[in-house]
Amino acid sequence: MPTAEVLSTIEQNGVRIDVAGLEKISEEFEERLKALSDRIYEAAEETFNINSIIELQSILYDKLEIHKQCKVKPKKIKLGNKMSTDEETLEKMQAHPLPELILQYRELNKLKNTYVDQLPAFVNPDSNRIHSSFRQTVAATGRLASDNPNLQNIPIRTEEGRRIRHVFIPSNDNHVLVSADYSQIELRVVAHFSKDPTFMAAYRQNLDIHALTAATIFEVPEDGVTREMRAKAKEVNFGLIYRMGPERLSLITHTSKTEAKGFIERYFQKYATIHTLQEHFLKQARKQGYAQTLMGRRRYLPAINGRGLHRRMAEGAAVNTPIQGTAAEIIKLAMSAIQKRLQRERLKTKMILSVHDELVFDTPHHEEEIIVSLVKQEMEQVITLEVPLVVDVGVGANWLEAH
DNA sequence: CACATCACG
DNA sequence: ACGTACGTGATGTGT
Numbered sequence: 273m274p275t276a277e278v279l280s281t282i283e284q285n286g287v288r289i290d291v292a293g294l295e296k297i298s299e300e301f302e303e304r305l306k307a308l309s310d311r312i313y314e315a316a317e318e319t320f321n322i323n324s325i326i327e328l329q330s331i332l333y334d335k336l337e338i339h340k341q342c343k344v345k346p347k348k349i350k351l352g353n354k355m356s357t358d359e360e361t362l363e364k365m366q367a368h369p370l371p372e373l374i375l376q377y378r379e380l381n382k383l384k385n386t387y388v389d390q391l392p393a394f395v396n397p398d399s400n401r402i403h404s405s406f407r408q409t410v411a412a413t414g415r416l417a418s419d420n421p422n423l424q425n426i427p428i429r430t431e432e433g434r435r436i437r438h439v440f441i442p443s444n445d446n447h448v449l450v451s452a453d454y455s456q457i458e459l460r461v462v463a464h465f466s467k468d469p470t471f472m473a474a475y476r477q478n479l480d481i482h483a484l485t486a487a488t489i490f491e492v493p494e495d496g497v498t499r500e501m502r503a504k505a506k507e508v509n510f511g512l513i514y515r516m517g518p519e520r521l522s523l524i525t526h527t528s529k530t531e532a533k534g535f536i537e538r539y540f541q542k543y544a545t546i547h548t549l550q551e552h553f554l555k556q557a558r559k560q561g562y563a564q565t566l567m568g569r570r571r572y573l574p575a576i577n578g579r580g581l582h583r584r585m586a587e588g589a590a591v592n593t594p595i596q597g598t599a600a601e602i603i604k605l606a607m608s609a610i611q612k613r614l615q616r617e618r619l620k621t622k623m624i625l626s627v628h629d630e631l632v633f634d635t636p637h638h639e640e641e642i643i644v645s646l647v648k649q650e651m652e653q654v655i656t657l658e659v660p661l662v663v664d665v666g667v668g669a670n671w672l673e674a675h
Numbered sequence: 676c677a678c679a680t681c682a683c684g
Numbered sequence: 685a686c687g688t689a690c691g692t693g694a695t696g697t698g699t
Contacts, residue, residue: 323696325679349679358680382681386694413691415684422693425683433682458684507689510684514689521689581687592690596684600691628684628691 286401287423287624287634290439290670291392297435301384308377315370322377329354332370341367360523383427387436394421401443406626412589413597414569416604416626424627426671429503440671443622443634448667450621450640451674452647453630455662456481457599461566462513464657465594468545475659482506489525489535512539513546514592550591557590565597602661603629606654610647619643632671640667 313319316336320327332338333355342365347356355361359378362371394402402421410417418424426440427433442449454460459481463471474481486497486505497505507524508516522532540547557563558577562570571593575586607626614621621643625632631651635643644665651663668674 321697325697350677356679378681382695385696386682390694411691415691417692419693422683425681425693427682429683511689516689517687519688579686584687585690588688588690596691599684630684 285622285624286396286399286403287632288401288441288443289391289395290441291395293439294388294392294436297439298384298388301380301388305377305380305384308373308380312370312373312377315368315373322374323381325357326354328357328374332357332365336368336370338365338368338371364526379430379432383432383436387427391421391439411600412571413593413600414565414604415596415600415628423625428672428675434672437672437675438670441669446637448635448637448640448669449671449674450633450635450643450647450665450667451630451671452633452651452663452665453675454599454603454651455664457602457629457661458595459509459513460657460659460661461595461598461602462546462549463659465566465598466545466549467658468543468549470543471546472659478660478662482509485509512536513550513595515550515588553591553594554587557586563590563593563597565594565601567598567601569597569601571597599629602655603631603651606651607631609650609654613646613650632674635667 309322312322316331318331320331322328339355347361348354349356357374359375362375365371391402394404396403402423404418404423405420407417407419416424427436440449455478456475459471460475462468463475471481474484480502482502482505483494483497485508486492486501487494489505489508490497490501492501504524508521511521511524518529518532518536521527521536522529525532525535527535553563557573561574561576562572564570571589573586573590575582576590577583578586603626607623610631611623613619614623619639619642621633621635621639623631624634631647633643633647644667648663648665652661655661666674
């Protein structure tokens with residue numbers, strides 16, 4: 273039973289959503305899903321449970337044999353010792369209309385079942401807001417984790433997904449949402465640890481590493497980089513820093529394994545000190561038995577001196593943890609500093625969400641200006657690294673606009 | 676409860 | 685030759 277004090281805190285924090293807006297989206301998605309199902313049954317020449325991987329496998333691989341027309345060698349999965357039906361696999365199976373229809377169905381179905389239809393049930397009737405839990409002792413790297421509901425994985429990457437961000441709104445008409453996010457914080461942490469000359473030079477001029485990588489991968493000029501190209505390049509940058517292999521890289525970039533291999537070689541030639549940094553983290557972890565962040569958090573890795581797959585995974589964690597964990601420490605320090613100032617300066621603004629490199633505030637109109645500069649200043653100055661930290665702040669009538 | 680899939684950083 | 689970015693949580697299927 274929560275105490276009165278806890279309840280009053282609950283009533284002041286949390287995030288409001290536009291339930292009526294979600295209901296409209298739900299109805300629209302319902303109709304579109306129905307239409308998609310009909311087209312799927314037509315393409316499959318039978319009706320079946322679209323959510324059943326086993327039924328879908330037998331249609332794709334046994335009945336229609338689509339993989340044989342596409343030079344696709346889909347990865348095997350345990351279920352029935354058959355092949356995968358995940359997005360990366362279906363994307364390549366363009367010899368038949370069915371896989372693309374399944375992907376469209378999955379996107380809408382995921383959004384509807386996980387977000388559109390579930391979020392309203394989390395609205396507390398007393399506060400009229402959603403109160404997620406933020407857990408401090410779950411993630412091995414020191415990140416926060418959010419559940420009931422998870423507000424750290426609200427969609428943003430697709431057009432339809434962004435409509436869900438749109439329904440996250442301020443607590444009342446006199447408030448706005450303020451969103452402040454660290455620009456590429458993990459790569460800046462990498463720059464700090466590695467002192468890589470290219471990374472340092474880029475961040476001291478406030479350039480966009482992901483866009484630079486995108487221009488390289490897709491062989492376009494820097495001003496020809498699209499949103500999608502940059503998103504892919506972001507995956508590649510993180511993937512390679514955290515030791516992705518040519519197999520996976522070729523899947524992501526839709527190139528051959530040989531091309532991917534060549535790209536990885538060129539990447540680490542260009543950013544030689546990144547490779548040195550990886551070796552440094554591995555050596556440290558092997559010697560000490562744990563990975564360590566900038567501020568001293570340890571993650572013990574008993575498998576680091578073992579063999580096989582377990583060792584390989586421990587090595588991934590040994591490289592990832594100091595970077596992801598340090599970024600987590602930086603934003604947690606910033607949260608603490610900001611909360612102190614909100615209280616000391618008797619501001620009405622509430623810090624309502626923390627999403628790994630972003631903080632969201634529910635702010636009265638008249639505090640808008642002070643909060644924008646207060647938050648930016650505290651987040652950027654909370655620690656001094658070898659490269660500057662940059663925070664982008666936005667204000668809006670919903671979470672999407674604040675971004 | 677394990678697995679596959681997919682939402683986010 | 686093996687396995688091959690990391691960190692989470694929610695959902696539906698199937699045992």
